[in-house]
Amino acid sequence: MRQRFFTMFAITAALFVAVVLPAQAAYPEKPVNMIIAFTAGGSSDVQARIMEKYWNKYIPQQKWVFVYKPGAGGAIGFGEIAMSKKDGYTIGGINIPHIIIQAVTQKAQFKLGDFDYICQVVNDPQCVVVRKDSKFKSAREVFDYSKANPGKLKIGLVGPNSGHHMMYLDLKKQLGFPVTEVFYKGTADQNAALLGGEIDAMLGNLNDVMRSLEEMNILALAAEKRNDFLPNVPTLKEEGYDIFSNIRRAFVVPKGIPADALAFLRETFKKICLDPDYLKDMKQAGQPAEYLDGVALFKHMQSLDADIKAAFGKK
Amino acid sequence: MNEFFIPALTNLCDPVSILLMVGGLAGGIVIGALPGLTATMGVALMVPVTFAMDATSGLVMLGAIYVGAIYGGSNSACLICTPGTPSSVATTFDGWPMCQAGRADRALITSLLSSSFGGFIGTAFLLFLAAPLARFAIKFGGPENFWLCLFGLSSIAVMSSGNIIKGLVSGGLGMLVATIGLDPHGATPRFTFDYYPLIQGVEVIPAMIGLFSISQVLYLIGSYKPFLAQYNPTLGVFGVVARELFGKCKTVLLRSSIIGTLVGMLPGAGGEIASIIAYNESKRWDKRPDRYGTGIVEGVASSESANNAVIGGSFIPMLTLGIPGSAVAAVILGALLAKGIQPGFKVFTVTGELAYTFIFSQFVVNLLMIPVGLLLVKVLVRLLRVRLTFVAIGIVLLSVIGAYAIRNSMLDVWIALIFGILGYFCNRVKLDTGAMALGIILGPMIEENFGKCVSLSKASRDSVIQVFLDSPITLILICLTLLSLCTPFIMHLWHQRAAAEAGLSAQPVLTVPEDWLKDVMSGFFVLLISVVFFTQIFELEDVGRSYALLLLAFITLMGLYLCFQGVLKRRRLAGGVSSDEEPVNMRRVAVIVVASVAYAAFIPILGFYPSSSFFLCLSAIILNNSGGSPYVAACLLTLIMCLAVWLVFAMLLGVPTPEGILFQ
Known part of the structure; x- marks a missing residue:
């Protein structure tokens, strides 16, 4: 014992x-x-x-x-x-x-x-992105078109309850932004939908849209200052919108x-x-x-x- | 493009490249053959290794692992009726019957040669038609993918032509189970039964491990067979199979490979759908579709050539547009981007040497796969010489670690066990586990894409039908789906006419006699599940609720019908119930169920290796039925299995095993 x-x-x-x-x-x-x-x-x-x-x-x-x-x-x-x-x-x-x-x-x-x-x-700042052949050449054109044609513009977002969703709600609060929103499970689906023409524009992250740069136009960044990756892309602030999202x-x-x-x-x-x-x-x-x-x-x-x-x- | 050919070929002749390809293939085949370790995981775990290589070698190796893993999945599908990757579900339909009939070597070599052929076709499309196909692939959005999934689901009607109601209700049950977790539209929890971890949902792979491999273990343990299957090797089997495949099955092979490539390049759909669609198309266009499912070469060939053709297809949008065509392609894309390589049509000019080396390496890999695969086939058929009890116990261990490795979560182990027991019960009452797996795979995709259609309809005067009408591809898919749903009836009529012409009385080809009790039991089971889910329905809202309600209503109706049908049959039978089933040893089934549950329960306490050793050793001793002393064999089994798991999971792949409180 x-x-x-x-x-x-x-x-x-x-x-x-x-x-x-x-x-x-x-x-x-x-x-x-x-x-x-x-x-x-x-x-x-x-x-x-x-x-x-x-x-x-x-x-x-x-x-x-x-x-x-x-x-x-x-x-x-x-x-x-x-x-x-x-x-x-x-x-x-x-x-x-x-x-x-x-x-x-x-x-x-x-x-x-x-x-x-x-x-x-x-x-990683969010950006407003369209197809290369899109008629929209600036973020302002996108926002103005959406107001002139409520519900006509189709916007792709990853979500719901994501950073994209937040920026979208912010846009709605500040600008009205009456659009048709479509949620995607991931950025790959979202990029495909933009290129395939299912949506007219999307809110995407710089990191994710960089991979299809050949096919897309990045219109504006929702950031305080321009990004080194794309020095020619203006910020939404420069365009006169107080929207920051990342x-x-x-x-x-x-x-x-x-x-x-x-x-x-x-x-x-x-x-x-x-x-x-x-x-x-x-x-x-x-x-x-x-x-x-x-x-x-x-x-x-x-x-x-x-x-x-x-x-x-x-x- | 020609200027890149020579440098690309020189790159591939380099001994290091050949070593990487052979190593990647062999590793991939092992990963694919183990249920639970999928192609996606195998490739993802090797990505960090590529950081230390140059971009080309890394890409070549990842591609080889992908090819190997998708082929490897067919090995376990044929030998133990467990798809090693979700892409091989359709391979079990004919591969396993072939194995049971003693023709395991034929099944394995058929899948090897068809995989290689499919891979070749997929890569050829990638080489010659990448640009136009990529443009076509991105036309597949929400409405198109929704109907493509429905088309895939409609194959249940073809698949279970003997018993459509049970097939449909099984598919519905799968879709219902797949709604557990976060609702894709509102991102609110659904059917979590107030248990927070369920918010991550029922992952496809643990559910499939349960439905196929654990339920198979229960069936094997309960049977009185001493070995997995008889094995009568065919002399000169390679030549026999090759002649059969490239002679009589060349249409099947070509059609399935093209279907695989096309489905593979779609961003939303991968190998799991391609192989099912290819299998069904082969069956639909065959002169004698009733042979499918009895163990014929065409069945294995169509599924396996399609899922390997997916690989080449999935690289098409990945390289040209930066959009991956499958989950594995997404991982490879990540590795490419980390190396600073920009995808795009320019990939064929700016980084042409890399792109063409990669494409050519896919041809070489598919060629190399034949000798490497043949070597492994020789080893694998030896499994049929191991006593069945030991094989079955070993499968439990692999299933547990495989289910855990998907998300490093014990919840998935429990999901696999629960689905195993449910799957065994379903098989007994003749509910269709294949259709259920299809429901689990396609259900979430259908709901997600339908949600997109509803969102898009806001821009088309709130009419979802308008969204469908706007796309010509959708219209074609709708027609195909309707045709597919009618196929069983058309086949029925056709058989009747053929029989009448032959001067015979019309035989009821489509009705299989069944005893009434099974109908009633399956009906009650279905109703029970719908009641359980119904208790939660009041906490849901919006689209997430209406989709679930729709499914529940469908399942409840079908469940009532099954009960009713059973009672009717009983009246007609009036007594004498005939049963032609094999005998089942329920005591052994109960023992392995209790042992597996106890095993899973002890893992968080004792740690993985101690509980595995206890489980392997004890169940081998208790369940031993060889007549001899079980102790040596049990210890040997324990040692080999633990060592193998440790080598593959801990050493090679660096996947952590579950930790216990007492030991790590």
Whole structure:
């Protein structure tokens, strides 16, 4: 009996040591899980893989293990990040504004306060896009036509409850914009519909429309300033419309990880984001890189949250 | 274009390229053959590897994996009646009967040669007709895709010509189950039964793993057979099959390959629809359609040539317009863009060397597939020499890890198990699991595209019919669908006339005698499901609700009809119920069900490998029926399976296995 007790004690002690000791070692000392809330090979995945390449350059001893948790437009994966262990060894990629809209409109398993924000890495502006052979040569022409012919203009959006949907609601609020709206499941369907003539114009992200540049005309960007990718495309602001809309990608950890781990992650991500080679790779992949630190990002998200509650909350 | 030919061919003669193609093919075939690991996953997991290569080699390798995986799916379809990828559903219809009749080698080589042929045709279209076909493909919008899906669905009527009502109700059940999750129009949760994770919906692949592979395991365990199937190798089988395919089946092959290419290049539809449509067209135009489903070469050939032709087709809009024709093409497009290569018609001039190397590599890959595939066929038929109990237990393990790997979610494991038990029950009462799978695949696409039509109708005076009338392609598809729905009746009349001419009394070709109890039970099952879903209907609104209500009403009506039909049959039979079924050992079925459920329940506690070892070892010992001592065999099975899973999933693909609280 006594012997068995000692054996049990020894095993428990060994387990305790195995669990507790590593936690006291300095961060980082084991591989980190990277949760991607979309399918492997998608835009979010490609961006994170570029990030990984430079992480390995700065922190070669710590590898990333990619875990894909797609479903419900990212909501499943975002919830997974929020609920993961708060030890600093689980990071995840999020998309803004999707994550905010989901928290408002669904019974999602997360709130914005459930995360600590590492930083923003991509700011992908929305644009007004038509076919190359379209009669519309500027965003103003599109808006004016829609007002003169209510319901005639067919506009394609990815959604519902997406960044595109938000911009569309904003357009409706500010300009009236009486059009026929059609929702698509993804950007591939949406691009195909525009090229095939099912819709006359669409609201799309720069990253997504860049792939069919040969066939499309980008009329205007819903951004504060012009983009390096397409320096000739004006902003909606220049055309006289106060409309700003974008999709941002950022990296987060569950709230409450050790402070030194968070500081380490923030510092390393910042180093990567400012690396000229990284920026070159991002540009080649058509990902509009823009660094924003975690604190500033959270502030931006809180102001967006109020807008979104006003636009979607009543539904 | 000619100036790129020589450099492209030189690129391909490079030993590294050949190695990449052979490696990609072999890996792809294994991934495709494992239920749960699909072509999409296999390619996506290899994308990061291509980041370290030059763009051309990366593209060539990804293309080879795609080809291998789509062919690989047919191996498990023929050998264990489980489509390895959703594209191989139609291959099971004739492949499995062939295997059961002892002609497994013929089925496998038929699918190998047809896949290779289909791939060739698809690539030829890509090489010569990419530009005009791409322009045509993007004409397929909401209305066109809606009717294309309905056309695919109408094949249920041809498929289950023996029992149309049960076929239709099974398709309806599949469509109903597919409505679980986020409603595509309002993005509100639907039929989640207040369980949040269900918001991600019932994914096609776990449901298919359940309907096909787990229900197949239950059937196999319950049967008194010692082995999967008899196996009588044919001498000189390669020559025999090749002569048969390229002699008598050349029309079937060519037609199916063209259907595959055309469906493949459409952005909305992929291999799973192409193979079903091709199978049905072969059956429709055959002089003796009743032979389909009994294990004939034409059946396997049409499905497999079509799904491999899809590959070339799906690259057409991907390369020329930047619009992927299938889920796998979307992943490959992502890899291309990450390399900074801009798709577009200019791809053939500005980056011509890359484009032509890629296209030529597809020809070479399809050629190389024949020797690589033959080698693997030789290995795979050995599966038929393993005792059935062990094979069946091994399939459970593969199904569980396969279902988990799709989204790294235990929910999918449970979905697979539940669908397995339901699928077994459905097979017993003669509901059609093939039609159900079709409903699960096509249901969401039908709803989504119908939603687009409704949205578009706002610009056409709120008339959806006007939207349909506006497109000539839609009109053609509507006619085809109606024709397809009438086919069983036309065939019936034609048979009657032929019989009358032959001086025989008209035989009731289309009615299969069935015992009444099955009708009543299937009717009750259908009604039960509709009641369960009906409890949730009040929480829904708008389009998401009316679509679900429509489905429910249809299913309820059909369920009532089935009950009624059963009762009527009983009256007519008045006693003597004849049954020509094989005996079933229900005790063994119950044991494997309990063991599988316990296995899934223990994974989150014990971790994947410990629970798998327990499950494999214990069920092999309990279910052993070889007469000898089970312990050595059970340990061997456990060791081999765990090692294989660890090698393929953890080492090769880097897919995480479920973690437990106690062990990782």
